[in-house]
Amino acid sequence: MSAPAHQARPGNMPAHDARPGDSGTPLPDTQQGMRRRNLARVLHAVAAHGPVSRASVASRIGLTRAAVSTLVDELIRSGLLEEPGPERLDGVRRPGKVGRPGSALVVSGRGPVGLGAEIGVDHLAVCAVDLRGEVRARAERQGSNRGRDPRTVVRELAALVRRVSAEAEGAGLRPAGLALAVPGLVGRDTRTVVRAPNLDWHDTDVGGLLTAELPAPPRLRAPEDLPLTVDNEANFGALAELWLAEGTPQDFLHVSAEIGIGAALVVDGRLLRGTRGFAGELGHVPVRPGGPPCPCGGRGCLEQYAGEEAVLRAAALEPGADRVGLLAERAGQGDRDVLRALRGAGTALGIALTGAVNLLDPRAVVLGGALSELAPWLLPTLERELNGRTAHRACAVTVSRLGREGPLLGAAHSVVRAVLDDPAAVKG
DSSP: OOOOOOOOGGGOOEEESSSTTTOOOOOSSSHHHHHHHHHHHHHHHHHHOOOOOHHHHHHHTTTHHHHHHHHHHHHTTTEEEEEEEEEETBOOOTTOOSSOOOOOEEEEEEEEEEEEEEEEESSEEEEEETSOOOOOEEEESSSTTTTHHHHHHHHHHHHHHHHEEEHHTTTTEEEEEEEEEEEEEEEEEEEOEEEETTTTTTEEEHHHHHHTTSSSSOOOOOOGSOOEEEEEHHHHHHHHHHHSTTTTSSSEEEEEEEEESSEEEEEEEEEOOOSSSSTOOGGGSSSSSSSSOTTTTBBTHHHHSSSSSHHHHHTTOOSSHHHHHHHHHHHHHHHHHHHHHHHHHHHHHHHHHHHHHHOOSSEEEEEEEEEEHHHHHHHHHHHHHHHHHHOOOOOOEEEOOSSSGHHHHHHHHHHHHHHOOGGGGGGO
């Protein structure tokens, strides 16, 4: 089934490398490397500004019209660009223009798509995003994954991947790669979930399990031809914020929460991962060292005060299918227990964020995931703690418009970025 589009902002995105948001090895300074870079520059220009003429692309990127025409022809043959007809501005042909009208270039609505997948504590989801940034297919399954055998969960996820891939291919699209968001620590440059306390998974080669499930029909390409990336859900949520949300700065701290709480720091448009890839474990920062035990092995962690289940406990509510929706509904009705629980969660978040803001000095803090839906009741106490505890003027706190969709969209768009950044590497 189709889903609403979330348009990317190609001009605001960093180059895609081995891992989304990382700085990797640049293309070599050879004639072939220069050609590949120029193909990417042309594709980016059309993605950012199209419909646009060849002459306009040449002017924007500083190449000759002849050189751009050669590159455009190659991208059209590869199915990455389309040239549907005379150039139009705002959908209207301009009268009185002297000479032959230029042809309008647009990014292809057929061809490669990025597959994004997400394993959540209580859901699985997969979507396909085309080069125009539009979601073309989506599937999901609701249900708890806590404590389940990873092989069973991955088998169910693979079925959703095949379903979305088949729907996309039926529309003339082909998967260019698959990126998976998980609620746990992923070893740097690996596809292994080192620890996911809320799933009770440890040292799980999720990438290997998923690859083993994908050769099955209907029409998904062989796994060795389908690049696969596995990363923390907060990292993908932060990249989605960077790429899709207008006005997002290049330096910010993204906080996302459902049952667990994760964070990702973006500096100069790139993720700060840490030595082992474990940066951003905000949910396991102790806010009250003598507090209740946490599945991570610590005590008094932020998740024990601001995670979904912790807030439900504090509000004396039973968990349901839509925990966040229940909290928002009760808070909107003025339920005193819920309002008290959300104020407490905001206080705990403010305490945890104080250390991060004092240490890292981000330009903004962005609340994403489930937190974005509870922001009206969390922000007052959160901002009071943050403003009262920071050593300098506190940074702005904003609310993500992507909400719970951020990690899934970030995963899919990371594959799209790979195509835009190196179109010569795309296999037909």
